[in-house]
Each structure stands twice: as C-alpha cells, then as structure tokens.
Amino acid sequence: MGPKGQPDPAGRGSAAATPEQRTEHLAPPLGIGMVGYAFMGAAHSQGWRTAGRVFDLPRRPVLSAVCGRDPAAVRVAADRLGWAAAETDWRALIARDDVDVVDICTPGDSHAEIAIAALEAGKHVLCEKPLANTVEEAEAMAAAAEAARARGQVAMVGFNYRRVPATALARRMVAEGRIGTLRHVRVAYLQDWLVDPDAPLTWRLRKESAGSGALGDLGAHIIDLAQYLTGERISGVSALTETFVRERPLAGGPSGGAARGQVTVDDAALFTARLPSGALASFEATRFASGRKNALRIELNGELGSLAFDLERLNELSFHDHTEPGVSAGFRRILVTEPDHPYLDAWWPPGHGLGYEHTFVHQARDLVHAIASGTGPDPSFADGLQVQRVLAAVEESAAKNSVYTTVPA
Numbered sequence: 001m002g003p004k005g006q007p008d009p010a011g012r013g014s015a016a017a018t019p020e021q022r023t024e025h026l027a028p029p030l031g032i033g034m035v036g037y038a039f040m041g042a043a044h045s046q047g048w049r050t051a052g053r054v055f056d057l058p059r060r061p062v063l064s065a066v067c068g069r070d071p072a073a074v075r076v077a078a079d080r081l082g083w084a085a086a087e088t089d090w091r092a093l094i095a096r097d098d099v100d101v102v103d104i105c106t107p108g109d110s111h112a113e114i115a116i117a118a119l120e121a122g123k124h125v126l127c128e129k130p131l132a133n134t135v136e137e138a139e140a141m142a143a144a145a146e147a148a149r150a151r152g153q154v155a156m157v158g159f160n161y162r163r164v165p166a167t168a169l170a171r172r173m174v175a176e177g178r179i180g181t182l183r184h185v186r187v188a189y190l191q192d193w194l195v196d197p198d199a200p201l202t203w204r205l206r207k208e209s210a211g212s213g214a215l216g217d218l219g220a221h222i223i224d225l226a227q228y229l230t231g232e233r234i235s236g237v238s239a240l241t242e243t244f245v246r247e248r249p250l251a252g253g254p255s256g257g258a259a260r261g262q263v264t265v266d267d268a269a270l271f272t273a274r275l276p277s278g279a280l281a282s283f284e285a286t287r288f289a290s291g292r293k294n295a296l297r298i299e300l301n302g303e304l305g306s307l308a309f310d311l312e313r314l315n316e317l318s319f320h321d322h323t324e325p326g327v328s329a330g331f332r333r334i335l336v337t338e339p340d341h342p343y344l345d346a347w348w349p350p351g352h353g354l355g356y357e358h359t360f361v362h363q364a365r366d367l368v369h370a371i372a373s374g375t376g377p378d379p380s381f382a383d384g385l386q387v388q389r390v391l392a393a394v395e396e397s398a399a400k401n402s403v404y405t406t407v408p409a
C-alpha cells in the first residue's frame with residue numbers, strides 16, 4: 001500500500017505486480033523519438049519528461065529513443081536526458097515501433113528531409129523553428145503534413161513563445177477586445193552573443209546550415225508571436241539587414257588559431273510591416289544588442305488600451321486600460337501566475353513563477369492533446385510555411401534597398 005493506505009500506484013511492495021499492472025492506471029503511452037540532443041534537445045527532453053507529470057494528458061509521453069551521430073556521445077546524452085535508447089541514424093529512429101512522434105531538434109538544413117520521411121512513415125512530427133531554410137522546403141513540408149493530416153497525423157512547429165502563460169493571456173485579452181482596434185505592434189528580439197568579433201563561426205552563421213541569421217533564428221519567433229497575438233497575418237514588409245562582422249574564427253579550430261571563415265548570414269534584421277486591419281508593425285532582430293541576453297519585447301497599442309511583454313520578465317504582462325479616467329490610468333503589472341491564467345491551473349500557487357523551460361512542457365502538453373483529439377495543431381506546418389514566406393519577403397526587400405515587398409497569401 002502507498003501513503004495513507006491507498007494502493008501503491010507504482011506497485012512497490014507488491015512483488016507479484018506485472019509491468020502491465022504497474023501501468024494500468026496510466027494513460028496509454030505515446031512514444032517519442034528525438035533527433036538532436038544539444039540546446040533544444042535538452043529543452044524538449046525537459047518538456048517530454050515533465051508534461052505528463054504536471055498535466056492530466058490523454059496519452060503518456062514515453063522517451064523511447066534519441067538520435068545523434070556520435071555513438072558514445074548520444075548514449076551519454078540518452079542517459080543524462082532520460083531516453084531509453086540511442087540511435088545514430090535518424091532513419092532508424094523513425095523506423096522504430098516504439099516511436100509515434102518524431103521530434104526534430106537539429107539545424108534547419110535537415111528539417112525538411114527528416115520531417116517528410118517521418119510523416120511518410122506514419123509518425124506525428126514536432127519540428128523546431130524556423131520550419132525550414134527555404135520557402136521551397138517549407139512548402140514540401142506543409143504539403144507532406146497536409147497529406148498526413150488526412151491519415152490522422154499531426155505536425156507542429158516549435159514556436160514555443162506562444163506557450164508562455166503571459167503571451168497566451170495577451171492573446172486571450174486581444175481576442176476579447178480589451179485593446180480594441182489595433183494601431184501598432186512593436187516587437188524586438190535582442191541578444192548579444194555575437195558582439196565579440198572572435199566568437200566562432202558556428203552553423204548558425206552559415207547560410208547553408210541555418211538559412212539566415214538573426215532573421216530566421218529570432219525574427220521567425222517574433223513574426224509568429226506578433227501574428228498569433230494579433231490574429232492577423234503580415235501583408236507586406238520593408239526591410240534592412242546587416243552583417244557587422246563578416247569573418248570569424250572557424251568553429252572547432254585551434255584556440256587562438258588564425259583560420260577564419262566567411263559569415264554568410266545577417267547579424268541583424270529590421271523591418272516594418274503592414275497588417276490587413278491597417279495596423280503598422282515594426283520588428284527588430286539582432287545578436288548585437290550588448291547587455292540584452294534574451295529580450296523578446298512586444299507591445300500592442302489599440303484604441304482601448306495597450307499590452308506589453310518582455311521575455312526577461314516572463315511572469316508579467318503589462319496592461320494599460322485607456323478607457324479609465326486619465327487621472328488614474330496607466331500601465332499596470334499583471335502577475336500571470338493565477339490558476340485562471342493559461343496553463344497555470346496545473347502549476348504552483350500564485351506568485352511562484354515559471355521560467356523558460358516551462359514553454360517546452362506546455363508545447364509537449366499541447367501536442368499530446370492535438371494528437372489525442374485529432375485537431376490542430378497550432379502552430380501547424382502551414383503556419384510555419386507562412387512565417388517562412390515573411391522571412392523570404394524580408395530578405396527580398398533588404399536586397400532591393402528596402403522596397404516594400406508583399407507577402408504571398
């Protein structure tokens with residue numbers, strides 16, 4: 001028996017309990033297979049490990065297998081991150097019977113090939129952002145996802161900033177009309193890890209592996225978030241991009257070595273945009289904002305009020321109600337930790353704050369619900385394709401001296 005005389009759900013103390021008896025009270029398993037185990041791989045592992053322990057889920061995520069290319073390193077990663085098995089070829093991972101969902105945490109140059117193969121093999125897919133490195137790849141992925149949807153499969157793109165309780169609350173408040181007719185969207189995603197001109201030339205700084213620089217990495221997030229919060233899709237853009245440091249030491253080269261290579265992506269991207277409602281939007285994505293570590297800031301100004309969010313203070317949402325008398329009106333801080341706030345009924349008491357990693361728990365939760373219900377998911381591969389089209393329009397505009405460039409519908 002367990003605590004307070006209850007039957008022990010883990011079957012401890014009952015030598016006769018079979019594996020089936022020990023899990024019969026649990027939701028049916030959903031096998032996860034993940035490709036890539038570095039930054040996002042660790043974050044997604046955290047999400048998969050935790051989601052079913054915090055939320056009541058219709059399927060129970062089981063960390064079946066992780067894939068990397070180095071046999072020893074992937075085995076170590078599997079043990080550290082909690083995966084039952086390790087593979088060294090993503091095709092073998094997809095082929096496993098205990099993998100129902102393929103989670104892609106690799107650089108953009110492999111997203112399309114892995115995602116399409118997984119969908120064709122009958123698996124659900126979660127793919128990190130940006131969906132692909134080109135519009136053409138994203139189109140092929142969205143087409144594969146659409147075909148798979150008819151077979152009951154789900155394909156989601158990992159725009160995890162939708163899953164911050166404060167941004168989800170902002171979305172709810174916009175949809176409820178709390179800020180009225182939208183006039184302005186002001187978004188910046190600011191980091192500073194490239195300020196040092198001797199920071200190494202990693203895959204993120206090469207077009208063939210990353211597709212683009214700050215634009216695809218940070219810009220993709222804020223395009224998705226702005227569109228999600230407003231419920232509108234960008235209709236056209238006027239853009240500037242710049243590469244401030246054009247040569248960097250080769251990654252993995254000898255420390256202090258002279259070998260350098262070309263940076264082939266943007267370091268920063270700025271663009272203005274029109275929304276179909278007539279609202280104007282401005283976007284800034286940079287890795288050169290000294291002192292700004294992960295400052296994703298978004299402000300919406302409407303006829304009835306404004307909302308503002310900063311990822312570096314992610315438990316808070318600022319709201320100004322413009323219908324209040326001017327004498328007492330002003331921005332006020334909503335501490336987004338109440339059980340009525342999005343995702344928070346399953347977490348800690350009010351005021352006990354969440355963090356970055358929880359967005360991946362919420363992402364896993366939402367994907368499991370989409371799989372179980374056969375609806376959604378949000379954001380879909382079609383949504384990822386549309387963001388890719390905005391990214392392409394930004395690059396086209398920047399290449400043409402900022403000429404206004406429409407985004408294909």
Ligand SMILES: NC(=O)c1ccc[n+]([C@@H]2O[C@H](COP(=O)([O-])OP(=O)(O)OC[C@H]3O[C@@H](n4cnc5c(N)ncnc54)[C@H](O)[C@@H]3O)[C@@H](O)[C@H]2O)c1
Nearest residue numbers: 036037038039040041067068069105106107108128129130
């Ligand atoms: N959602 C977010 O907030 C967020 C943050 C960072 C990165 N990302 C995205 O996540 C993806 C991965 O970025 P990261 O920061 O984790 O990169 P990373 O360099 O930390 O990790 C990439 C991993 O992919 C593995 N890999 C590469 N090619 C592979 C292959 N063919 N087979 C198996 N493994 C392979 C590498 O060994 C490594 O483990 C990118 O698409 C990136 O844009 C998203």
